[in-house]
Amino acid sequence: MSKSHPDMSPSTERLVTEPNSATLTTLEAGCGEQDVLAALDRDGACIVADLLNQTQLAQLWSEVEPLIERNAHGTDEFTGLATKRTGALVALSPAVRDAIVDDLIIGAAEQFLAPWAKRIQLHLTQVISIGAGESRQMLHTDRLAWGGYIPRPIEPQFNTIWALTDFTASNGATHIIPGSHRLDDDAWKSAELVDTVRAEMSAGSVLIYTGSVIHGGGANNTATARHGLNLTYCLSWLRTEENQFLSCPPDLVTELDLAVEITDLLGYTSANYALGYYSDPATGNLCPPEAAIGRKPSDSGLTNAVATT
């Protein structure tokens, strides 16, 4: 691989695992959070079939398709030279906002991450459109975004990819190594030697996977793009991959009158006492994050400012 993720340099040692199962568990849309958590504990990933109905899927697609159309391809092999990545989806798509706070997903994400943080936050919003002729992405774990500094057993991240088109083995369905979430941080370096399972699923279904499971986008050997909506969540004390304050700045939050559940996930709330306040550049006064969007703080934090209504 000539040009890969900057934090990743593969080794040639053999990976000491075999997949836990030959397929990923596929749950029904009516499943509970505990079913998701049990599958994540066992395999590090699972699929929930048809979580979006046809109307929701059509609405989502109608909102994101024009954004993808006007977007450019990636600039290296990791992001994909024939792949488009389209973000800022809280700002740009009401239907994506609905998916972000889907009851099953947000409930499972909160429970999964609860041992390590008081709150969770939105790590990234991104449609990944793997174009015709794209080659296979290198296998990796997403926790490497933080450069390997987060000790095990902390699980920093809970991930989803919502299929906006059918995911098939030939159009780029995600490669997963079930059980690899239990391996050490360097295991992905030799993962190319292991058989993967493909996250094949119908449009409207969602792949859920942890930040520790080894995975990667598939090659697209068809004539049309594979579109997946990647919505990921992480511990509120970590830096996020997509900078939500720039992708959805305070003026826009106010203009869109976003729900508190969404603004909290964007980070417009304290992650802990003294974590996330800002100082008014006009006065130097300490303010709760909510003050920037004209709201009262959800929690009392380290501030000396009186929040607005």
Ligand SMILES: O=C(O)CCC(=O)C(=O)O
């Ligand atoms: O699109 C996919 O199937 C996975 C992509 C991925 O893992 C990534 O870009 O980090």
